[in-house]
Amino acid sequence: MSEIVTIQGLQKNFGKLQALRDVNFTVNAGEVVGFIGPNGSGKSTTIRILLGIIKRDAGQAKIFGKDVWKDSLEIHKRISYVPGDVTLWGSLTGGEIIDLFLKLHGGGDKKKRDYLIKRFELDPKKKAKGYSKGNRQKVGLIAALSADSDLYIFDEPTSGLDPLMEAIFQEEVEKLKNAGKSILLSSHILSEVERLADKVVIIRQGEIVETGTLDELRHLTRSTVTLATEGDVTEIAAIDGVFDFQQKDNEATFSVDNQYLNDILARASKLGVKKFESVPPTLEDLFMRHYEG
Structure with a gap:
């Protein structure tokens, strides 16, 4: 099984605080990896390094065999990302923002976009400044799921969604999984990870404390x-x-x-x-x- 994401000996310091200590794990082709830990454990820092937003201090981090810092522009063409708190342009409508995201990504699937707007019960004509947190998350999820990417990175993606919408997100991720896509899912909803993940990585105080399939753990x-x-x-x-x-x-x-x-x-x-x-x-x-x- 080929490795889509490879992290070896990853370290990151913020001043005297060591946020990541020798982090190691992989995401293979067609695999859903659940990345879990409490607030402040290092999940989002790891993801921000993978996205090329911040630079690591030591170790290796690669996606598609490319360095996440040096080759971030090439990598971003093949990934979709949804953060835990989606920030939008308040004067644009949800539909306009989704279309902008898809255009920046290379086009996306408009039929799937329309299907997901209906499925997530989003009003695409409403301006983003009038959206609740849950509706802002829906905009990010619809844009990400409408793009045909090789790797999907979700960082607390269902934050602010009601249980029905959480279930719909899980069903859509299962479809991606069945299509052979790779997914890194950071979530505080353990039942969500248990349902979707092939492998679980548990991080505590910047260190990986367990990794493996649920059966192995x-x-x-x-x-x-x-x-x-x-x-x-x-x-x-x-x-x-x-x-x-x-x-x-x-x-x-x-x-x-x-x-x-x-x-x-x-x-x-x-x-x-x-x-x-x-x-x-x-x-x-x-x-x-x-x-x-």
């Missing part, structure tokens, strides 16, 4: 098990890897390290299983593992 957190048995379910509490054991009659709920699930199943089968439910850890569980306390 889930071994780091515990599944939640609900178990009801004919025999005394209390025996399960003594098995290695069982935590937070809570029992009511002969039904228990507990968390378990995944490598011990087989031991639990073996013991439970001897007790006579009446009910067994195992819920894998969510992205939120994984995220909180790094940020609690």
Whole structure:
């Protein structure tokens, strides 16, 4: 799988503050990468470096094999970007701004533009100064999604959108993914990342703390098990890897390290299983593992 975005040993300082420390990750062709972390963790700084807005202090950052600083003009012809707070020209209408963005990008797909305006329920004839934050985001999203790009970079793209519009955005990103496009998605909505991302990169205080597919990362957190048995379910509490054991009659709920699930199943089968439910850890569980306390 060819690498569309390559970041190696990326560092950035703002005075005495080291915003990025040895950041490494890739975005491959046809891959959606979820880039998550709290405010101030370095997400937007990384994205601004990728866009050639600010210059890195050390390391490498390439898109399409080109240097993001030296070759930014060539790179921008093949990417679409939506920030978390879209700023517009107040005296122009939403439709005029979308058309301007598409013209600057090389034309875009006018049929898709019209389809997305209708889908996102945007009034394109209204002047931008009268738009809410959510409608400003819609203008940016419609322009970006109407352009045929090889890489889409979204930095908190659904900020200000209602849940229905968030769902529509997710559906449109899935279409891009199915078309083989590459996407870097920075989002505070973990369920959005969990639904869309092939790979997750978690950044904390300027450092990458986890990277991998959700299946690869889930071994780091515990599944939640609900178990009801004919025999005394209390025996399960003594098995290695069982935590937070809570029992009511002969039904228990507990968390378990995944490598011990087989031991639990073996013991439970001897007790006579009446009910067994195992819920894998969510992205939120994984995220909180790094940020609690």
